[in-house]
Amino acid sequence: MIWLTWRQQRLEALIGGVILALFAALVLKTGLDLHAAYQSTGVAACIARQARDAQCQAIENAFQNSPFQDLSNLFYWFNFLPLVFGALLAAPVALELEQGTHRLAWTQSSTRLRWTAVKLGLLLVAAVLVGLTLTALLSWWHGPLDQVRPRLEAQAFDFEGLVPIAYTVFAVTLGLAVGTVLRRAIPAMGLTLTVFVALRLWLEGMRKHYVPPIAATFPAGTIQTHLSALDWVVDAGWKDHLGRVIDDATVWRLCTAVHGQGLDFACIQRQGIVRYAVYQPADRFWAFQGIESAIFLGLATSLVAFTMWWMRYRVT
């Protein structure tokens, strides 16, 4: 059965291997540059001595706004990788049902339950391995940037820790479930893509509510001393003396500095205006990773159970 699964999927395995190799080459090449720049620009030294002085601030800002930021934005497209591998792993099963060869496999001497269990087991193992590779490479790549910007923000969070594994496992199980029900490979891929992207986007929007964020107000100009650059600021702005949110333009109108450069903090204080921020502290990273992984792995578990049930009772 293991041999059969391998023989059936080896073309997809080869394609997946090539994609993974190209991906790894790209990540390694740019990642080495990124790590080198982290050292050479002096960011590493600033971080090491936990310096908050203006010079280090400038260095860190420069590093954040370097071309690596653009690259990081480009890497956002890697969000589709779990889906690509999910489709590659799950499609042969849908194709098997489409072409009716499962009737051949299920009428040999071993049971369809065993067939389903072995297939699902192997595909899940493959999904976990792919997920591990993704997270290992991308977590390493993001390492330097994670020292200067919030790791809880999507452009880092989606590629680090546990979630890439959870996404990949979920994509495979979703592809299997949809493929088993539709029994058509191409429509199954389409539906899998739609559901996966919709769910990921929706949860990405919901993420900041996983744990209630902290809301705080600070005197103007002191926000940097209260918040770390690594905290994830969900919302920030100004409040007047009555606690109403007011926009930047109002503040500027009221309290532009005499020389016309920057804000007059003394004026702001006189007006009773304060800065407020709603944020998720950086140390919640692993809690958030755990919650999001649990959601996707929980869904994956239900999908596996559903697929087993459907294979057992509904497929002829």
Next chain:
Amino acid sequence: MYGLYHRQYALRHAGPGADETMAGTHERMRHRMTAAIYTTVLGKRYGRRWALRDCSLALPAGRVAALVGPNGAGKTTLLQLAVGLTDPTCGQIAIFGDPPRTHPTHVLPRIGFVAQDQPLYRRFTVADMLTVGRKLNPRWDDGLARTRLSRLGIPLDRKVAALSGGQQAQVALVLALAKRPDLLLLDEPVAALDPLARREFLHTLTEAAADDGRTVLLSSHIVADLERVCDYLIILAAARVQLAGDIASLLAQHARLVGPHRAAEPVALDCTVIQATHDGERATLLVRDAGRVLPPSWQRYDVLLEELVLAYLGQQGRDSHTPAQEHDREVRA
């Protein structure tokens, strides 16, 4: 299943004749254990449509049986129920005494199944297909598979997708045969083949069927092919069994009576009319269990298998209980 009902009734009201009924029950039990396929009021419903209904039959081991019926008559459903690809909605099915769905590990190794359109892994080579068979079947006979394939001139290193339709059908049959099954089930094995490939396929099948004690059930809507290969007939139409039995006895039981149309009524009263046609003054009745004595103006002819099949298939509009059920009881007794 009137038979079963009557027996249970008789058992509960044990009176005269109860002993005989008991003997009948034991006979039925024995039959159930030895029959290759044994079904009781088997039914399968997809949504609101019954694909198979009230199917009660016993296919004795060692027969080569033809399952005949128009498209959509329930042939595929019956075969899929037999191999456990699908669950019955009601009733039971047993293969050599074991229900295939609940005891797949008993049933599957004994069945060689070739599904409709002979599904094979198109990306595999023929040798790969043999490896599949070897890895998934403990009773696999690799020598047999290789011998047959080389005799058919099918190269082992050829990709399945590159084989002709006839060759693919042959590979599917070889895969089923190398399991050394006690029961071979074939769903429309020759439907897609050209006449030459069809003849070659049936030749391989006849050889295989000759193996000791092997039971074969193949479905088809081409009667001419079956006549050469089969000795047992099951007619399915409109989701029900219309007729089942040994072909020779079925042919002996039926007759074509030809005579004057105006005198048809009394003749028809004396037997079961399966099909009646008349052409002007001449009436032709295809009947079962015709009386020995016919009115002088009438003549009796033997029926051909194809005629018999067509007559029963033409019946499907009618309430089909009578002949099938009557016969059913007879098969089991």
